[in-house]
Amino acid sequence: MDFEKDYNASKLTPKRAMAMLREEGLDVSLEQASEILYILRKLATIAMINHLK
Template identity: 45%
Template sequence: MEWNDESEQKKLCPEDAMRMLKSEGIDLDIEQAAEVLFLLRKIANIAVSKYLER
């Protein structure tokens, strides 16, 4: 995954997530990787919302 510009952000795609997890010994198909990313984004959004409510 490459960054073109410091201010530009790129979402992690399921293919990249699959490669990252495979390098750690976790084998998932593309649909499972997409579900993992969805869950992680949801958890991150909840955590940020809770933090900002303080």
Template identity: 55%
Template sequence: MENETGYNESKITTEKALQMLKSEGLEVTFEQAEEILYFLRKIANIAVLKHLNKTE
């Protein structure tokens, strides 16, 4: 799905994360998958901000 800027805004859903983790042999609950996604998004945001601050 693209927005008016042309960027893809699709996100990994909790259900998709559960599927991906299960395919790697990890059994987690829905709530655990939500927490994992939250953590990964937080880390990604920090990495992007750090990179942007470095290039200024």
């Protein structure tokens, strides 16, 4: 099993995030979806660092 290939295949893209949000009734642009993913990744990093302390 190629971990790098599996990781990239499951990575959440802005296009997929936009579709998921639209399914939940939230209409966002591709740029907004990118910004949302950026913020979520930053929060995940902060949470991981705090957990490891």
